[in-house]
Amino acid sequence: MYPDLKDKVVVITGASSGIGKAMAEEFGKNGAKVVVNYRSSAEEAEQVAETVRNNGGQAVIKKADVSKEEEILALIQTAIDEFGSLDIMINNAGTEKAVPTVEMTAEEFKRVMDINLTGAFIGSREAAKYFIAHHIKGTIINISSVHDIIPWPNYVNYAASKGGMKMMMETMSMEFAPAGIRVNNISPGAIMSAHTRDKFTDPETLAQTEKMIPMGMIGQPEQVATVATFLASQNASYITGETIYVDGGMTKYPSFMGGKG
Numbered sequence: 001m002y003p004d005l006k007d008k009v010v011v012i013t014g015a016s017s018g019i020g021k022a023m024a025e026e027f028g029k030n031g032a033k034v035v036v037n038y039r040s041s042a043e044e045a046e047q048v049a050e051t052v053r054n055n056g057g058q059a060v061i062k063k064a065d066v067s068k069e070e071e072i073l074a075l076i077q078t079a080i081d082e083f084g085s086l087d088i089m090i091n092n093a094g095t096e097k098a099v100p101t102v103e104m105t106a107e108e109f110k111r112v113m114d115i116n117l118t119g120a121f122i123g124s125r126e127a128a129k130y131f132i133a134h135h136i137k138g139t140i141i142n143i144s145s146v147h148d149i150i151p152w153p154n155y156v157n158y159a160a161s162k163g164g165m166k167m168m169m170e171t172m173s174m175e176f177a178p179a180g181i182r183v184n185n186i187s188p189g190a191i192m193s194a195h196t197r198d199k200f201t202d203p204e205t206l207a208q209t210e211k212m213i214p215m216g217m218i219g220q221p222e223q224v225a226t227v228a229t230f231l232a233s234q235n236a237s238y239i240t241g242e243t244i245y246v247d248g249g250m251t252k253y254p255s256f257m258g259g260k261g
């Protein structure tokens, strides 16, 4: 646990499921005040908020589609109205769908970029504006993916959004460092969540994926969440502009395992 996270105000996008849910609950254990953003299921978001409260934190839920600028502004305003401030912004909401590049419409490309990259841009920009205006040494964390450095055929929009997120984060980290604002990415590998459950409960796909991971197993959302609380805490006070890969070694060329090559 990180005592300095107590009463810190954190906005987490896409927090009604998966990695976002696990992060909300972990911040709750640290006594934080969490704005649980959701896009469609208020019921799921309220369950997450209840767990945050049971864990010792405070929570409110807020519906917002991160592909809409005005809804992100309203989301951040909720933190200020309900909890009086903003200290930590976590851009987690994301989407993906396999489509071969030659069949992908511009609309399909743009939709993923709007959610995964432009949404994170607006969330980061608005958080930084607030931090600077109120002299808050806040922190921004983006949930990226191993596909910010591993190309992913049939997911050109997703890989482009996460690759873009890496350079966006590094650029912002330099712009905001003089104000004491830290910006970092967490890049998960294969994690069991709502959007991956179908593929990872299929034994054949699971076995194939495990072969791509030196640790030989897929990860759990909680293993990402504990990295987020660390990065947001004062224990990470000198870390900015970094990507932490939470991937069981997936980015370390697993095809060379056992001395092959």
Ligand SMILES: NC(=O)C1=CN([C@@H]2O[C@H](COP(=O)(O)OP(=O)(O)OC[C@H]3O[C@@H](n4cnc5c(N)ncnc54)[C@H](O)[C@@H]3O)[C@@H](O)[C@H]2O)C=CC1
Binding pocket: 013, 014, 015, 016, 017, 018, 019, 020, 038, 039, 040, 064, 065, 066, 067, 092, 093, 094, 095, 115, 143, 144, 145, 146, 187, 188, 189, 190, 191, 192, 193, 194, 195, 196
């Ligand atoms: N599960 C995995 O293996 C990996 C996940 N990630 C990233 O982790 C993040 C979280 O994904 P997971 O927890 O795995 O999946 P998930 O499907 O459980 O969570 C994604 C969340 O984003 C929300 N969302 C989607 N579009 C939205 C929009 N327009 N506005 C607001 N919320 C929206 C969904 O409602 C959902 O709650 C994503 O950015 C994803 O790209 C990255 C690498 C691996």
Ligand SMILES: CC(=O)C(C)=O
Binding pocket: 096, 145, 146, 147, 188, 189, 190, 191, 196
């Ligand atoms: C969705 C994603 O980034 C992976 C690694 O599955």
